[in-house]
Amino acid sequence: MTTETYNQALLTLALAGIDAINTSASQHKAVRTAAQESHFLCNWMVESLKTKRFSKLMADDLTAWISQARSQGAGAQLKQRLTCIADQYQQVNNSAIATGTGLKNLLTGLAAQEWVVVTDTDIDAKLKINSDGKSSLIISAKEFNQHIVDDKIVKPISMYIRGDEKLVARLALEQGVLLSQGNKKTSLIKHHKTYVLIPDNLHSSLCLLCLDLY
Template structure:
């Protein structure tokens, strides 16, 4: 089975390596417009040639749309460089996925508690849960999921939902600091009233790009 995280990392690094080789050879000038043209064409060619597994096809289509509608403002090179950096943190030295452990999630809960979030992990969520947080930012994780999503060694074996009401980027950043990737399902409406839903997958491997910390180069 081809894993999204590994395949997208292979795609990104291939694109950047081949762009660099084209520039070294003199075929592609070293300027933002030429780089945008190269990567836009590279993405389209990769799709036509079915060069990568279908698990990354929708992501490729999204980049193709960006390249066609935004041109150099799509910032594909910047995106690829940043994604390479982020994935390098959560993949191992051989660029393979790594297990997610209960200790990582517990460390996230502790970091949020230190930041004055209300963290609730002892309630079942069911079809609908209304949990009052007294104005605090709130994270809720279903107690039943916690009891069934980890094996006896504390390794995540099934996707687990995190219900969030608060500054989403803060929890994304704190999760990433624990090498956890959050995948957004909803911003607001979910089984928990006023909370959005994010998922942590086994091996940090979903079927699309997760949420990452904000790329600081975009703010320069």
Template sequence: MAIFSQEIYKVVTIGLNALELSQASGKTPRNPVSEAHYLSAWVTKSLKQQSFDRSVVKTLMMWQQQGRSMGKNAQLKLNFECLAETFSGVVNAEGEEKHITHTTLQGFYAALEHDDWLITKEFEVNRKVTHFTDGQASLVVCSNQLQNAFDEQGELVKPLSLYVRGNIQPFIDLAFASGLLLFKVTDYKSKVKYHGEFVIYPANNGEHLPELPTRNL
């Protein structure tokens, strides 16, 4: 089976290119309604023809349903563009995924601390725990999981949970600026009371759609 993140990047890139070609040929007008109709039909066609690996079928079906029920309000083009920009932001000049290392994570910690986040990574999170922060934005990482997530060369080789309490969008943006994509497990309830849970994966190869950073237009 193909890697989900690589395959979904291929999906949105091909979809946007197909839309652009259709518009350039005059077949699809450049307006939100026509673009939504085109991409919705393109997703349905891709499913029927099994154009992509089965790892992305559930996501394509979700987009198909959104396109049918919401029309232009599904914002498929915008979603495709944001995903394409997000994935392109975590690969190197050759289009290869960047490895996540201890250095990557340390840079992320430094950016968070600069924005007055409290970072706790000295304790195990192996059961439901309470972490008091007096209202300060908080990141908790299980010490045992952190130790086992990296190999001897300092490269992330296992998924790592980040327990988060605070303004999530700036957290996502700082992670992205540090070369990390975040994959949401829960907004609020997790092993750490009042903290949501997000996961970072080796080489940012998550198993579903990542959280999207703020778009710079």
């Protein structure tokens, strides 16, 4: 028996939500405002959570989105969020680029934009990197050299980033790679956040989304 992954459960939810709001919109002649769309999706999520329509893997995300919609209204961007999830996760699923190759292409792209990219130093204690004000991305040499086999990421890789995370997420997505959310507390590099790459992009929680594209 195959266990459903977080990615599969998330994509199922996102596609169902998009279908629900599109079906509802086709049944109404007047164009809905962003606030009305948010209200509809919030109610749909509440009902989905109550009836346990989706995998229990989605419970925390649904709870968080419902809370955001109730406090922020249209500012919660529920429709954009679901559309972004559906597009982003399907794009990665359909990518022909091996994850290790994708990571190396990402680093090359950032270096071309004058980022400081460091992959030749072991990172096993807290450090401070002098990048002369430039954006920077650091990966421990041990992980970079040992966690990529046959052009694929086979073990988690931590990237320490100081710079525009939206740019990194967008470039990574083009290479078929998903980043975790950033975390300041786990970073070993001062003024940087930790972003993790996982084999086959199988994160156990929501990845960093490119919401600015929607």
